[in-house]
Amino acid sequence: MYTSHRPKIPKKGVDRSTICEHDCRSSRRKVFIVHENKRRPRWLLLTVFLLGPLAVIAALSVPSGADSLPNVDATHLADSNTHTYCNTASVTQTGATWYAMTTLRDTTDMTILSVTCNSNTDVQWEESNLSGTLRGSTLCLNTYSSGACNRFRVRLDITQINIGSWDWYDLRKTAVHELGHTTGLGHYQTITNAMKSGSVNGTALAWRRYEAHDVWHLNNDY
Numbered sequence: 285m286y287t288s289h290r291p292k293i294p295k296k297g298v299d300r301s302t303i304c305e306h307d308c309r310s311s312r313r314k315v316f317i318v319h320e321n322k323r324r325p326r327w328l329l330l331t332v333f334l335l336g337p338l339a340v341i342a343a344l345s346v347p348s349g350a351d352s353l354p355n356v357d358a359t360h361l362a363d364s365n366t367h368t369y370c371n372t373a374s375v376t377q378t379g380a381t382w383y384a385m386t387t388l389r390d391t392t393d394m395t396i397l398s399v400t401c402n403s404n405t406d407v408q409w410e411e412s413n414l415s416g417t418l419r420g421s422t423l424c425l426n427t428y429s430s431g432a433c434n435r436f437r438v439r440l441d442i443t444q445i446n447i448g449s450w451d452w453y454d455l456r457k458t459a460v461h462e463l464g465h466t467t468g469l470g471h472y473q474t475i476t477n478a479m480k481s482g483s484v485n486g487t488a489l490a491w492r493r494y495e496a497h498d499v500w501h502l503n504n505d506y
């Protein structure tokens with residue numbers, strides 16, 4: 285992002301791991317209780333009085349691992365809902381980086397903007413020989429004091445990606461996956477989705493899409 289844009293801070297300073305504990309139904313119920321005017325029975329008030337502090341303690345002790353957010357690197361959220369991006373000269377697979385950027389644009393409320401690589405570009409794509417069997421990597425090159433990342437470097441190792449089958453599917457999945465890390469998404473291992481680590485085992489579109497709960501977070505938190 286350009287510095288003229290204010291660094292993005294998660295909405296209202298709400299801890300993202302806490303947000304995860306509320307689905308729409310429970311949120312509505314909470315609102316209903318707050319606005320309810322009827323007189324409550326005395327036993328209910330007593331129960332709330334006795335159990336309220338316990339509920340607060342339970343909520344505070346929910347491990348962040350209970351959900352897919354925050355990321356493996358929780359301090360590195362994107363700085364706004366607009367991702368500027370560029371391909372460095374090393375990128376040969378521009379179709380894959382374009383695929384990832386447009387997937388983010390088309391499946392979430394985030395927007396994208398192609399720019400010439402500069403020191404404030406949100407996502408700088410590179411191709412590189414990564415260590416070991418790594419197929420992709422995401423690194424925040426510099427952060428704001430808020431913890432949001434000003435500039436991510438995303439690397440793809442094409443040689444590693446091309447090992448095995450479904451290379452074109454694996455390439456695009458890896459690009460979408462690494463891009464997901466630049467928004468704060470962590471790994472989501474239980475079902476087939478882009479944030480599941482490892483290579484694809486088929487051509488299913490789900491491998492190249494963020495899971496619905498992750499999309500919900502992106503749309504709400506940016």
Ligand SMILES: [Zn+2]
Nearest residue numbers: 461465471481
């Ligand atoms: Zn990953």
